[in-house]
Amino acid sequence: MTNSTVTDDTAAERIDPDETAAADDATAADGTASRTEPTTAIDQSATADTTTTGESEERTDPAWRTYSFPGDPVLSAESLDVWYGDDHALRDISIEIPERSVTALIGPSGCGKSTFLRCLNRMNDRIKSARIEGTVSFDGENVYADGTNLVELRKRVGMVFQHPNPFPKSIRANVAYGPRKHGDIERGLVPKLLGRDEREKEDELVERCLRDAALWDEVKDRLDDNALGLSGGQQQRLCIARCLATDPEVILMDEPASALDPIATAKIEDLIEELAEEYTVVVVTHNMQQAARVSDQTAVFLTGGELVEYGDTDQIFENPESQRVEDYVTGKFG
Numbered sequence: 001m002t003n004s005t006v007t008d009d010t011a012a013e014r015i016d017p018d019e020t021a022a023a024d025d026a027t028a029a030d031g032t033a034s035r036t037e038p039t040t041a042i043d044q045s046a047t048a049d050t051t052t053t054g055e056s057e058e059r060t061d062p063a064w065r066t067y068s069f070p071g072d073p074v075l076s077a078e079s080l081d082v083w084y085g086d087d088h089a090l091r092d093i094s095i096e097i098p099e100r101s102v103t104a105l106i107g108p109s110g111c112g113k114s115t116f117l118r119c120l121n122r123m124n125d126r127i128k129s130a131r132i133e134g135t136v137s138f139d140g141e142n143v144y145a146d147g148t149n150l151v152e153l154r155k156r157v158g159m160v161f162q163h164p165n166p167f168p169k170s171i172r173a174n175v176a177y178g179p180r181k182h183g184d185i186e187r188g189l190v191p192k193l194l195g196r197d198e199r200e201k202e203d204e205l206v207e208r209c210l211r212d213a214a215l216w217d218e219v220k221d222r223l224d225d226n227a228l229g230l231s232g233g234q235q236q237r238l239c240i241a242r243c244l245a246t247d248p249e250v251i252l253m254d255e256p257a258s259a260l261d262p263i264a265t266a267k268i269e270d271l272i273e274e275l276a277e278e279y280t281v282v283v284v285t286h287n288m289q290q291a292a293r294v295s296d297q298t299a300v301f302l303t304g305g306e307l308v309e310y311g312d313t314d315q316i317f318e319n320p321e322s323q324r325v326e327d328y329v330t331g332k333f334g
């Protein structure tokens, strides 16, 4: 199946997606049904692959990218290709991501990790030169199908970015932003005058999300202070709380700790592990130790937009199949 998000393909302009848009797009809903069905995995063994790109002439084996796990995948990509103008950023990516776990995406700069992450909730739609072929499925539905409700998709598949991007509003208003914007918490005059319930509902939501983001104790006495007065690490946890307020099933994180100091980074890493008890987390990181610490499974992208190996994190770091992956995870390049 082919889908295109192109409206203007004139140049491979480098523009970042509007990072506040994920919060803007989000609305409330729920849905974190657990699954216990039998093991599934994409079977790629029938298509022997002799691709030789990147750092050496290594022959890759499709079996290296086949990862078996119990239950159905919550997210998957099949034969996914992405171009920015003429730049072929992702090549024939097929992958299945299990729910309620942490999947790390690692690889050298420019190998397409962020591009892949942005495909999962169609944030690449915001990049005019981007063109996409293949299928990305969330809960069994192709997110690139005509008629997909992007607001709903980005609510269910939320996103946290590299640089904390709170709105210049109070801590409370940041968390309540998505539900307020989309009418899940009424803030009009009549509800304000009559709707004590709405205020209580909002207070409960703000507290729950800040607790889940491990920030409540630090901010509970200053909920009406401007969020920009928080430290970088606190701002990032606030952005995670804002993401949680729309009740997502999946949280995509693009290098969420790379702008933070080691203590703030450790808090985010702890949080990622806690979140995976309830949410499916997909995290892009340059930090190999971080991937090894927080993730259950790891996908390694290498130069040329190729997914070379995907598997259990311990296996990827201790006993990878690919020589290039071994060289990468042991720091020989990248």
Ligand SMILES: Nc1ncnc2c1ncn2[C@@H]1O[C@H](COP(=O)(O)OP(=O)(O)OP(=O)(O)O)[C@@H](O)[C@H]1O
Residues within 6 Å of the ligand: 012, 013, 014, 015, 016, 084, 087, 089, 107, 108, 109, 110, 111, 112, 113, 114, 115, 116, 127, 129, 286
């Ligand atoms: N908005 C964009 N416009 C044009 N080209 C882009 C855009 N975003 C990424 N690219 C190109 O796509 C390729 C993959 O980039 P991407 O940012 O996905 O890689 P990455 O692995 O996440 O890199 P990094 O680790 O440096 O963030 C690169 O060649 C990059 O220059």
